[in-house]
Amino acid sequence: xxKWEHMELHDLPIRDDLRGRTPYGAPQIDVPVRLNTNENPxxxxxxxxxDLAEEVRREAAGLNRYPDREADALRAELAGHLGHGLxxxxxxxxxxxxxxLQQILQAFGGYGRTALGFEPSYSMHPIITTGTSxxxxxxxxxxxxxxxxxxxxxxxxxxxxxxVFLTSPNNPTGTALPLxxxxxxxxxxxxxxxxxxxxxxxxxxxxxxxxSLLPEHPRLIVTRTMSKAFAMAGTRVGYLAAHPAVIExxxxxxxxxxxxxxxxxxxxxxxxxxxxxxxxVDDLRRERDATVSWLRARxxxxxxxxxxxxxxxxxxxxxxxxEGLLARGVLIREVGPPEWLRVSIGTGEEMAAFRAAMExxx
Ligand code: PMP
Numbered sequence: 001x002x003k004w005e006h007m008e009l010h011d012l013p014i015r016d017d018l019r020g021r022t023p024y025g026a027p028q029i030d031v032p033v034r035l036n037t038n039e040n041p042x043x044x045x046x047x048x049x050x051d052l053a054e055e056v057r058r059e060a061a062g063l064n065r066y067p068d069r070e071a072d073a074l075r076a077e078l079a080g081h082l083g084h085g086l087x088x089x090x091x092x093x094x095x096x097x098x099x100x101l102q103q104i105l106q107a108f109g110g111y112g113r114t115a116l117g118f119e120p121s122y123s124m125h126p127i128i129t130t131g132t133s134x135x136x137x138x139x140x141x142x143x144x145x146x147x148x149x150x151x152x153x154x155x156x157x158x159x160x161x162x163x164v165f166l167t168s169p170n171n172p173t174g175t176a177l178p179l180x181x182x183x184x185x186x187x188x189x190x191x192x193x194x195x196x197x198x199x200x201x202x203x204x205x206x207x208x209x210x211x212s213l214l215p216e217h218p219r220l221i222v223t224r225t226m227s228k229a230f231a232m233a234g235t236r237v238g239y240l241a242a243h244p245a246v247i248e249x250x251x252x253x254x255x256x257x258x259x260x261x262x263x264x265x266x267x268x269x270x271x272x273x274x275x276x277x278x279x280x281v282d283d284l285r286r287e288r289d290a291t292v293s294w295l296r297a298r299x300x301x302x303x304x305x306x307x308x309x310x311x312x313x314x315x316x317x318x319x320x321x322x323e324g325l326l327a328r329g330v331l332i333r334e335v336g337p338p339e340w341l342r343v344s345i346g347t348g349e350e351m352a353a354f355r356a357a358m359e360x361x362x
Pocket of ligand 1: 098122225
């Protein structure tokens with residue numbers, strides 16, 4: 001025991017605007033069925049693991065040196081993966097799309113500036129916003145979680161935010177946005193517009209990506225991640241596509257050598273195996289649609305989903321349902337508007353366990 005044993009957070013001279021805040025906190029609980037953080041349930045194949053081990057061995061010999069600071073090779077390969085005629089100069093990568101978003105806020109937000117998002121949406125958008133001393137403005141979605149294009153444009157015109165967040169498909173509701181809505185917001189916005197497409201690969205057939213709007217909209221930023229469809233959450237790689245000038249802005253705030261040699265190598269190996277990794281998406285979509293139907297057949301309310309999770313309800317005591325599932329070895333997420341719960345889509349076996357646990361709880 002030291003004499004400082006009883007010191008607490010509020011005794012420290014932390015920033016006034018951080019006092020009373022709670023950190024991001026999806027519980028990490030060791031249970032048999034983990035359906036709470038929208039990970040891809042399929043682990044990498046032996047071929048990928050072997051390839052990665054080989055690559056790490058090769059890179060390990062040079063770890064006395066700093067990594068490729070601009071991650072040129074990885075960015076070129078990510079650009080090739082995205083298509084739409086993009087090149088390395090229009091792509092940027094960092095440690096998860098969370099870091100990409102933080103760099104955007106550092107460059108375009110900050111003290112005296114504002115960011116607007118339409119809630120319910122991804123909880124890290126306001127956390128990263130306020131963490132960079134940017135003011136958060138909460139816009140609203142409709143009762144069915146869609147975004148009314150006219151109302152969204154009006155909110156942007158009223159508040160004139162420096163940054164607008166559009167999440168498509170949206171977390172935690174699963175709602176994708178039509179391009180027309182994104183275009184309306186782009187036309188109304190004076191600042192940067194970030195379309196967070198973390199779950200884009202899971203969208204239903206024919207859903208267009210905001211990437212197609214980049215040539216006409218120099219202030220548009222589209223973010224993606226290797227954490228979801230790519231099944232590489234542990235690697236921590238997120239990326240974005242935008243005008244090259246936007247990437248020049250991000251270079252001003254990024255830490256030098258932010259993306260480790262091993263991270264860059266792992267991401268490049270994953271890209272080489274992308275047919276296998278993205279090959280899980282069809283199964284997950286099927287499992288998602290089956291989950292939506294199953295929950296609806298039980299009389300529950302379920303939001304349409306274009307993602308690898310489903311928001312369902314409504315439970316006046318959602319905590320009890322969440323706990324009942326946990327007691328049966330199934331961890332889902334207590335998130336989103338009151339009375340709703342979110343389940344990530346797992347393997348067929350995991351979803352069978354979820355259904356069995358739900359039968360028990362209901
Ligand atoms: N955007 C959205 C909408 C998300 O749901 C998540 C992960 N939950 C992220 C970004 C960040 O993911 P990562 O940092 O792993 O890329």
